[in-house]
Amino acid sequence: MDAVRWTRTGTGQGMLPGKLRLIDQTRLPGELVYIETDDRDEIVDAIKRLVVRGAPAIGCAAALGLTAVCQHSGAKSATAFLAEVREHAAVIGAARPTAVNLAWAVNRCVRKLEAGAGDEGRGERVEGKGTGAAAVAALKDALAREALAILDEDMALCRAIGENGVALFEGRKGVGVLTHCNAGALATSDFGTALAPIYAAQERGLAPRVFADETRPLLQGARLTAWELHRAGVDVTLICDNMAAQVMREGRVQMVIVGADRIAANGDTANKIGTYGVAILARHHGIPFYVAAPYSTIDSALAQGSQIPIEQRAADEIRHGFGRLTAPADCKVYNPAFDVTPAELIAGIITERGILRPPYPETIREFMARCGG
Amino acid sequence: MDAVRWTRTGTGQGMLPGKLRLIDQTRLPGELVYIETDDRDEIVDAIKRLVVRGAPAIGCAAALGLTAVCQHSGAKSATAFLAEVREHAAVIGAARPTAVNLAWAVNRCVRKLEAGAGDEGRGERVEGKGTGAAAVAALKDALAREALAILDEDMALCRAIGENGVALFEGRKGVGVLTHCNAGALATSDFGTALAPIYAAQERGLAPRVFADETRPLLQGARLTAWELHRAGVDVTLICDNMAAQVMREGRVQMVIVGADRIAANGDTANKIGTYGVAILARHHGIPFYVAAPYSTIDSALAQGSQIPIEQRAADEIRHGFGRLTAPADCKVYNPAFDVTPAELIAGIITERGILRPPYPETIREFMARCGG
Numbered sequence: 109m110d111a112v113r114w115t116r117t118g119t120g121q122g123m124l125p126g127k128l129r130l131i132d133q134t135r136l137p138g139e140l141v142y143i144e145t146d147d148r149d150e151i152v153d154a155i156k157r158l159v160v161r162g163a164p165a166i167g168c169a170a171a172l173g174l175t176a177v178c179q180h181s182g183a184k185s186a187t188a189f190l191a192e193v194r195e196h197a198a199v200i201g202a203a204r205p206t207a208v209n210l211a212w213a214v215n216r217c218v219r220k221l222e223a224g225a226g227d228e229g230r231g232e233r234v235e236g237k238g239t240g241a242a243a244v245a246a247l248k249d250a251l252a253r254e255a256l257a258i259l260d261e262d263m264a265l266c267r268a269i270g271e272n273g274v275a276l277f278e279g280r281k282g283v284g285v286l287t288h289c290n291a292g293a294l295a296t297s298d299f300g301t302a303l304a305p306i307y308a309a310q311e312r313g314l315a316p317r318v319f320a321d322e323t324r325p326l327l328q329g330a331r332l333t334a335w336e337l338h339r340a341g342v343d344v345t346l347i348c349d350n351m352a353a354q355v356m357r358e359g360r361v362q363m364v365i366v367g368a369d370r371i372a373a374n375g376d377t378a379n380k381i382g383t384y385g386v387a388i389l390a391r392h393h394g395i396p397f398y399v400a401a402p403y404s405t406i407d408s409a410l411a412q413g414s415q416i417p418i419e420q421r422a423a424d425e426i427r428h429g430f431g432r433l434t435a436p437a438d439c440k441v442y443n444p445a446f447d448v449t450p451a452e453l454i455a456g457i458i459t460e461r462g463i464l465r466p467p468y469p470e471t472i473r474e475f476m477a478r479c480g481g
Numbered sequence: 482m483d484a485v486r487w488t489r490t491g492t493g494q495g496m497l498p499g500k501l502r503l504i505d506q507t508r509l510p511g512e513l514v515y516i517e518t519d520d521r522d523e524i525v526d527a528i529k530r531l532v533v534r535g536a537p538a539i540g541c542a543a544a545l546g547l548t549a550v551c552q553h554s555g556a557k558s559a560t561a562f563l564a565e566v567r568e569h570a571a572v573i574g575a576a577r578p579t580a581v582n583l584a585w586a587v588n589r590c591v592r593k594l595e596a597g598a599g600d601e602g603r604g605e606r607v608e609g610k611g612t613g614a615a616a617v618a619a620l621k622d623a624l625a626r627e628a629l630a631i632l633d634e635d636m637a638l639c640r641a642i643g644e645n646g647v648a649l650f651e652g653r654k655g656v657g658v659l660t661h662c663n664a665g666a667l668a669t670s671d672f673g674t675a676l677a678p679i680y681a682a683q684e685r686g687l688a689p690r691v692f693a694d695e696t697r698p699l700l701q702g703a704r705l706t707a708w709e710l711h712r713a714g715v716d717v718t719l720i721c722d723n724m725a726a727q728v729m730r731e732g733r734v735q736m737v738i739v740g741a742d743r744i745a746a747n748g749d750t751a752n753k754i755g756t757y758g759v760a761i762l763a764r765h766h767g768i769p770f771y772v773a774a775p776y777s778t779i780d781s782a783l784a785q786g787s788q789i790p791i792e793q794r795a796a797d798e799i800r801h802g803f804g805r806l807t808a809p810a811d812c813k814v815y816n817p818a819f820d821v822t823p824a825e826l827i828a829g830i831i832t833e834r835g836i837l838r839p840p841y842p843e844t845i846r847e848f849m850a851r852c853g854g
Contacts, residue, residue: 137808137809322799324695324697324721330800331807331808338811343813344813345813346808346812346814347816348698350754351754351755351816353761354754385762392761426703426720431804432511435510436711438711439711440718442692442718444724
């Protein structure tokens with residue numbers, strides 16, 4: 109799966125020239141269409157329209173997009189080039205206000221260039237490459253390398269989450285796994301987070317059997333999770349959200365794995381609306397409920413989940429979501445985008461550096477200290 | 482609200498000739514359209530396609546439908562007519578497998594005719610109306626009267642369920658009630674079952690606040706419950722099924738009331754898929770979970786819920802339900818129409834003759850003995 113990639117458009121040995129390439133996720137599951145672009149407005153529009161979504165994927169797209177735009181700069185000095193990069197970074201970084209990885213990724217690129225250019229006084233000399241055009245060319249290369257590093261790191265951490273999570277399958281074939289929303293390959297640059305252990309199990313021939321909640325109102329489970337697992341040859345069965353309890357009762361599921369948008373210091377986990385209900389159902393049926401997420405999702409500054417603000421979304425996502433009116437047009441709607449699953453319902457948090465187990469206040473504190481986070 | 486009615490098409494004083502009239506619930510909430518028919522295939526199709534749905538409404542529709550079809554019989558003797566009635570009853574009664582009221586209603590009609598016809602030896606003489614054509618005409622009238630009796634009884638029992646259920650509101654204003662699917666006026670011939678206590682509370686000025694699960698895949702909660710409550714001026718808020726846990730957690734709900742398709746002798750209750758999950762969530766949050774249903778829904782012959790067959794429905798209800806493809810077209814789907822909520826999760830069963838409380842094997846046995854059922 110290649111939701112976010114860099115495409116070289118030249119014949120030279122370096123990364124440049126090239127373009128940002130995205131799977132247009134607004135066209136799924138009907139059509140698999142790629143968008144290739146080096147145009148800033150198109151990149152901002154793609155992020156706004158959810159052509160690319162999922163925090164890690166947005167971060168990678170923003171960094172590669174910044175590279176694609178800045179390669180065409182006609183700046184004559186490192187200083188002038190840096191000014192242009194900062195301006196493009198500000199615009200791309202503001203494409204969606206709440207996606208923390210978006211600003212994080214473009215800021216990381218800018219800081220890298222500032223550090224490199226700053227070595228030789230006012231940014232006119234760069235890493236021994238001289239001044240003027242040579243310095244600008246060197247900065248363009250450095251930007252491309254940093255953006256690709258962000259992509260490579262994301263791919264590596266997906267793989268690591270998969271490696272750590274696959275231990276839960278303990279060599280058992282045909283384990284039933286229920287997942288909610290999409291924390292898969294389409295939300296990242298590679299294996300996904302919640303789906304990474306499933307892909308890893310599939311690679312090992314363990315043939316996991318996945319039940320994907322369709323995840324109303326925006327149906328990420330139906331449109332994206334079912335699509336990407338099906339395409340990858342994984343045995344996936346789509347269900348409506350309200351069927352999870354019955355599937356559990358029938359013994360079809362031995363494990364739940366979901367992603368996370370934010371994890372508090374005590375282990376409370378914010379994720380797509382419905383996750384909390386799935387966790388209660390899993391507890392009722394004695395099925396372990398796991399969260400899979402990179403350690404960057406843990407926000408040590410938040411003592412507990414009740415401090416996480418819950419975004420309310422538009423009523424028509426529910427009333428008019430399938431291309432036709434499915435409720436009275438003026439009916440009152442409650443549409444929270446996320447919920448918080450309390451730590452006591454979570455059997456483990458699968459990260460790229462291992463599986464965290466309860467009691468979370470302690471294990472998370474130790475883990476963050478070890479990671480320097 | 483008039484989901485199921487008999488329309489007289491002649492000018493005489495009796496009920497015949499006439500047609501079964503249904504609100505086409507597949508067209509709601511966009512359009513209020515009625516279907517009038519006396520054609521068996523159309524009636525079976527209407528039941529299958531959920532033009533009419535909800536156990537009591539299906540029972541009424543089946544009995545009135547049987548009447549509408551049989552009125553055109555050219556049988557020359559009571560015996561021949563009864564054979565035709567039995568054949569039509571078998572076909573209509575098999576239109577959907579899980580709804581007990583369907584078979585109950587048509588069988589009640591058949592038994593009534595058999596009892597009447599049987600008085601005079603081999604069914605050739607009927608209630609003093611002589612033989613041949615006169616006997617057949619008398620049986621047609623008897624059939625119409627029995628079907629209308631079923632309709633009238635349903636209307637009376639909806640009111641009685643409302644009266645009994647409203648006691649749970651104890652004069653409190655603004656009580657939050659969560660309901661799933663539609664066991665309202667559209668599921669019956671009048672006030673509904675699960676919604677009857679809500680309508681009764683509304684009539685008493687108690688202004689209940691209802692949260693309606695949209696109820697995927699067919700969205701009866703969004704299309705029907707939200708529509709009929711909104712239309713009746715009840716404060717109703719539509720949510721996706723996966724938001725129920727969050728709504729409970731936020732303290733917005735003090736009670737759950739759902740309908741039932743079939744109740745076993747031990748209290749286990751089959752109802753629309755998702756009901757079981759709601760019951761678990763209610764238990765987790767300490768919220769009482771009630772079933773509202775007429776006593777005819779109790780099937781004493783079934784010792785427990787595991788004996789209730791669960792209908793599986795078409796995959797495209799989930800993949801392609803509302804005018805657009807929302808999942809891969811060839812994706813595997815699991816689509817059970819019902820689930821069974823175990824008796825231990827049910828705080829009470831609101832019937833037209835009072836509220837049954839645990840332990841159900843005992844209270845149901847006494848109740849059925851008292852009702853002669």
